[in-house]
Amino acid sequence: MARMTRKQLYLEAEQARRVSRRAQAEGVPEADVIRRALDAGLNVLERSPEERREAAFARLLARARAMAAQSPVGAARPVTRAALHARRGTP
Amino acid sequence: MTRVFVDTGIFVAAHDRGDPERQARAIHVLEALHERHEVVVSSQVLAEVFAAVTSGVGAPLPASAAADLVADVSEAATVVSVTQAVVTFAIEVMARHGLDLWQAQALATAHLEGARVLLTDGPRGGAELDGVRVVNPLTADFDAKLLE
Numbered sequence: 576m577a578r579m580t581r582k583q584l585y586l587e588a589e590q591a592r593r594v595s596r597r598a599q600a601e602g603v604p605e606a607d608v609i610r611r612a613l614d615a616g617l618n619v620l621e622r623s624p625e626e627r628r629e630a631a632f633a634r635l636l637a638r639a640r641a642m643a644a645q646s647p648v649g650a651a652r653p654v655t656r657a658a659l660h661a662r663r664g665t666p
Numbered sequence: 667m668t669r670v671f672v673d674t675g676i677f678v679a680a681h682d683r684g685d686p687e688r689q690a691r692a693i694h695v696l697e698a699l700h701e702r703h704e705v706v707v708s709s710q711v712l713a714e715v716f717a718a719v720t721s722g723v724g725a726p727l728p729a730s731a732a733a734d735l736v737a738d739v740s741e742a743a744t745v746v747s748v749t750q751a752v753v754t755f756a757i758e759v760m761a762r763h764g765l766d767l768w769q770a771q772a773l774a775t776a777h778l779e780g781a782r783v784l785l786t787d788g789p790r791g792g793a794e795l796d797g798v799r800v801v802n803p804l805t806a807d808f809d810a811k812l813l814e
Contacts, residue, residue, distance in 0.1 A: 631742040
């Protein structure tokens with residue numbers, strides 16, 4: 576195990592709930608969940624702009640390809656740009 | 667690397683299971699852009715993509731999935747704002763080119779941001795407007811060389 580350093584910090588209530596839920600689901604200590612989440616978050620933050628762009632484009636394409644691999648659905652009535660701007664309300 | 671302004675309809679088509687042929691073409695276009703070009707979008711495009719994929723496609727996405735999609739477009743592309751200069755230029759060119767305000771804003775943004783190509787499924791495909799080549803990449807005869 577890597578050498579540990581003690582840190583004290585406050586979590587937002589929702590963060591604490593998510594950590595607790597994840598730890599219970601996996602049967603691991605909450606500290607383990609927090610350490611892994613920190614690694615994942617810092618890996619993203621430390622990427623260069625070009626790496627982030629590449630990763631985002633890869634996600635964009637993967638999502639579109641995954642949707643294309645699903646069964647087609649009935650075509651929606653084509654929506655015009657003007658109609659999009661005329662709409663109101665929350666989707 | 668050519669600067670290419672990508673309009674709303676291309677992203678929407680890539681996520682519209684209601685028209686598989688068009689969806690496949692849109693994905694092919696995104697792949698070509700990914701490999702060789704700088705993609706530019708505007709804040710207008712981001713909002714329109716969200717509105718369209720949550721309500722204007724064959725299988726609408728939940729708002730949270732649409733938000734993830736918009737976040738990825740934002741990070742994959744260079745995002746520019748619809749500024750007062752864009753609106754002013756759009757109003758000036760809409761009548762001249764026979765475009766509605768929203769299409770004119772896409773053209774104005776492309777022009778003012780130095781994009782040489784505007785990829786759109788809107789009107790005037792094939793035209794050269796104010797130094798911007800307007801290309802509809804969702805047609806059967808689209809050639810990726812038009813992006814060069």
